[in-house]
Amino acid sequence: MAKDRNNVVEAVRQSPPLDMGPYDPAGVSGKTIIITGGASGFGEGFARNWAAHGANVIIADISNGQPLAEEIRKAGGTAHYVRCDVTNWQSQVDMFREAVKLSPRGTIDAVVCNAGITDSGNSFTDPVGMDKEEPPKPVFKTIDVNLIGVMYSTHLAMHWLPLNEKPKNNPGGYSPDRHILLIGSVASLVPIPLLVQYGASKHAVLGLFRSLRATSFVKGIRINLLCPYFIDTPLIPPAGRSLLLGGAMGKPNDVVDAGTRLMADSTIHGRALVIGPSVKIDDEWKLLPEDTPDIDNVAVWEVLGSDFIEVDAFTRRFVSMLNAVERVRGWYGWGYDLVRMLAYPVTSRLRR
Template identity: 45%
Template structure:
C-alpha cells in the first residue's frame, strides 16, 4: 500500500518518512562497514545477535551491559570474527543510572575509530520478576493496610522505559556531533555528490507494545511507552538529521523469557531470532528507511481459500482450498505505517511550525556566517596590520 503524501493533513513528506518497506527485496549490508554502533543490553539475546551480525559486516560495536562476564566474552568473540574491524568494546552500564549511560556514550565516542557514534540501539530490557500467575508482584499487592505499605517494584519500567528514554536523550545529543562524512547542504539536500551521513536510532519494543500481555502489566506498560516514543519521535527527529525506526518482536526463545513463559508457549509458534536480527539489520543498513516499524512474529504462509481470498496459515499447517496463494513465507510485517498520512489539526500545525522555525534558524545561521566572513575580511572593520 502506497503512503498518502498529498493529502491536506499529511506530514509524510515533511517528516522525511520513507514509504512502506519492501520486505521481499534484498538489502545491501555494505553500509555497515565502518559504522560505530552503540547497543545497550548487548551482552545477550537480541543485542548479542545484532552485535555478531553487524560486526561480521565491519561495524564497530560498543556494548553497554550489567553482565560483565558475558560482555567480555562476546567482545573477544567479535574481535575474532571474519570480516571484523576489531574495534569492539564493552562498558559496564546499568541503564537505569543516568551517570552510567553518560559514561557509556562518552566511552563510545572516545573509543570509536571515527571519533563519533553513528547509530544507537536502545535494546536493554527485562521482563517482570513475577507474573499474575505467581500470586506476587504488581497485580497482587497483598496487604497494604498497614503503617508503612511498600511501593511496587517498578524496576521493569525503569529498565524498559526510563532506561530507553535516557538512551534516546543521549543519542539525540551525540549522533549530530559525529560530523564524519557530513555533506555540504544544497537545494537538493546533499552536495558534492556525497550521500547524506546516516544517523540512526533503533528502538526495541515488543508485541506487548501493540497488544495487552495479560499478567505482565509493567512490561506491557513499558513497551507501550516505547511504542509511543517511536510514534512521537519519528515526527521530529528529522530536525537533527536522525532517522528513527523500531522493531517489535513476538515471543522468541531468549534468556529474557522465563521458563514458565516457554511452558505456556509449548506447542505454539514463536518468532525466530534470525528474523529479529534480519529485520533490525535491514533497518540499520538501509539509510533510506525512515520512521518505519517492523513486527516479527511466527513464520506464516499466504494461501488462497476456496473462494480465492488470501489468508495466512501458520507454517507446518495445511491450508484449505488449493493452498497455492503466492507461496510467500514471512515472519516480518510492518506496523503503524499510517500515523502521519492523516493527522489532526494540532499535530499538523505543530510540526509545520517546527519546520518553519528550523528554516528560520537555518537562514539566521547563514546570515551569521556571512557576517563573520565579512568582518574577518576587514571590510566591516579595521584590517589587520600587514606583516
C-alpha cells in the first residue's frame, strides 16, 4: 500500500469511497441536465426519474425524443427534446446552445455522455476487399458515436459547466453543480473480443474518465463513471441476447438508481460504479439463495475506488525518480542536452 506522501487522492479532490446506503434523489432538483441518447434505455430512465425529482432535462438524441418529453411534461416534470447527432460537432454545439436557452437559469449543471451503439455489420477482425486496388476504408461508426461523440460532449461541457457560477435566481433547495457523468461499460474494464470497436471505445471512455478526474477539479467540475454489465435495453440485439441465454442480465432501473446517486450528491467526484444483475452474495462473493434472510440484494459495486492510491502512486514515484536523475545531472546535464538539441538537425542527418 502506498505511503501518504504518494497519495494523490486528496490532491485531486477525489471523494471517499461511496456509502451505498440510502441517498436523497431530491439533490437533482432544479438542475439543468443534458442527457445524450436520452430518448431510450438508460437515458430515458434518467430523464423520467430526474424530471420527477424536479430537474430540467434536455433529451439530446438522434432518435425522436419529443413524445417522451411531452409525456414527462404531462406528468408535471420539465423536459425538452433537442435533436442531436453526437458524431456531428456542429449538431452538438447547437444542442448545448439550445439547452442554455431552455435552462431556467441560463446555465447547465450536468452533462451525461450516454448516447451509444454496438458494433454491427462488417467484422473488424475479418477485413474484406483487401485484394482490391483501393481496399475499402473501414467504417468505424461505433468509435464515432461512443468515443468521438463523448469527447465532443465532454469538451463542450468543459466550456459550459464552469459558466454555472451565479444562478439568475436561486429558489431554496437548488445548488449549482458542474458534473460530467460518463457511461462506460463492463467492456471498459474487461476484453470484449467479439465487439472490438465497442471494447476499444469503452476502454477509451475509461481513459477519459481517469485523465479528467485527475484535473477537472481545477475547473470545479466533478466527473463520475457508470460501467453497466449487460442490461435489458434496446441496445442488446437478439444475437447478444442469445449469447446470454441462461445467464443473468441486469435491470435498467439499477443503472438509473446508480446514476441518480452520483447526480444527486454533488460531493461525489472521481468514483465509478459497476451495475450487474441483482444478487445476494456473502463477503467472499459466493452466491446465496434468493430467499436468504437478512441479506440485501446487491446490483451496484464500486470499482477503481483505490486505483489512484495504487497505480498513480507508482507514477508519482516514477516521476520523482526521474526528477532525482535530473537533480543529479544538474546544470552540466542541462547544458549537455541543450548542445545536443541544437546540434540535432545536423547529427541526425549525418546518422542517415
